[in-house]
Amino acid sequence: MPEREDRVPMSSLLHVEELKVYYKSVWGDYKAVDGVTFDVFEKEIFSIAGESGCGKSTLAEGILRLVKPPGFIAGGQVIFNNVDLLKLSEEELRKIRWTKLAYIPQGSMNSLNPVLKIKEQMVDAIVDHCPEMEQEEAEELAYSMLSEVGLPVDVAEMYPHQLSGGMKQRVIIATALALKPQLVVADEPTTALDVVVQRGILQLIKMLKEKYDMTVIFISHDMAAHAQIADRIAIMYAGKIVEIGSIEKVFEEPLHPYTRGLIDSIPTIGRRNIKGIPGVAPSPLNWPTGCRFHPRCIFATEACSKIEPPLEELENGRYVACHLYR
């Protein structure tokens, strides 16, 4: 079987360069995303994994330029289709959002308007981002999208409270994909759903991605979910990416000690010796010096507490930020 890295070189749809997103506070800046660089290739599912507080949701907001005060973008570039999104005007950005760049925020299934019918909400969203579209056309699109996600058409006439969590999440997916965006950023799209429904939603995302030739950035804390659908994965820790690689390689041979720990701490049936990672996650107000993982790392040396290891390409397509590999 050919290795993923050996395939034809893929072209980069999104290039994020040294992106920094901070939050202002009276104690100083919270450096939630602190210099992150990666590429997302066309038609892949690019996963971003990490634990709560590592900055993965903030990173999504940074890419889409949806950071709200007290948050601000402190530097970097987000090149999408050869255009730096951070340099666009609000108006220019508005034209790209939803038509080219869709976002499924965390918990969005609970953000449906309770007093509007599903159809009205979908049509509103479509017309809002695609003003040239007629009402009827938008309505038709809404119906066809509902059937794309496997919902019966009568859902269009229902209100959110009549739907289950999984159905609401599918309405959100149907709306986000209505204008056939090139890139979809999905932040924890299956948390708070039951396992069987979660499986259905993940499979749906993968199926629609193939069908529409989309690119997906899939953000989740759940390593097992990544293993099921991702092509490549980036591991975040303390506002930085510590490792990037193909999903097979990262699971087969995790390089960064944090990635190793994350994979080892997944509870699996029949495995009674799951290990955790000692210590607790550091505060974004005051990241540790040197490698940010060094206080919890069993391999830490003197150098790790002083010099911050950069994210470097080790072999074709495998990046790691760790002194062990330098």
Place this chain on the structure above:
Amino acid sequence: MNEQALLELRNVSKEYRVGALLLKRTIRAVNNVTFKIPREAYAIALIGESGSGKTTIAKMILGLLKPTSGEILYRGRNISEWIRKNKLEYYREVQPIFQDPYSVYNPVYRIDRILKVTAKKFKLAKTKEEMRSLITKALEDVGLRPEDVLGRYPHQLSGGERQRIMLARILMLKPRLIVADEPVSMIDVSLRASFLEKLREFKEKMGISCLYISHDLHSASYLADTIIVLYRGCIVEEGPMEKVLSEPLHPYTQQLLSSIPIPDPKQRWKEQVNLATLEAVSALGRGCPFYVRCPHAMERCSQEAPQLKELEDGRKVSCFLYY
């Protein structure tokens, strides 16, 4: 044979009334549930998805809700009697761990107070020094440094630390039974392992039994001796942990197990789950609650509900496939 069980639920049901006037209806959150925790040092995992009634069962055991019918016995005595007559003693022996480590703390008090109030209320220490050493020891035993957490406010601690303070509190009390409702769902994966490890240690070294309530079979398998699977308020399967996981009997348990993502890109799901049937709800109100979702549904299943039946090997399942 007739040894007194630590905790026993006998035909427990709980109904909620919702709506008003003409739209009034009752929802059966828990339907005729019977099970027992036989003894000390025993863990039962209660597994179910949202709406399966698992939290309602926890609340009834803790005396926060009254069953509509049936009875709950703790060491042979009805718990409403326990709570009426020996409330303090009951809570000394039966302690909860809740899902959200953020909401159980009063934000204006320091961590010290939570532990001191516990010590005072349950009269665990006679002198101040005794109390101090009790608290210090409990914190150290759960892997926290007393100087790091004492004097601080709940918001200054991480979710994992807060959950561990709950464990320290439990350690001070040394109850016989812990009722843990989704205790790890809000803590990070890397910290879950040590939390589960502690619960297992409590069970194995101190003989504390545990009712572990979760939607997550993986974490349950780490601790449980027996697994009980709930679906829409009914027990659909009960059996020894290894058996249920390696050879699930009920079609729902089978679906649940095959849907848990395996953390290995080489073992990906093959067939597509049919979301349309998943969320369908039986309109009939009779028959097996799993009927509409069941791949093996038969005519009979739509007409009558199967009872939980004990098989030859002692496992229990409520499904006509095994009648």
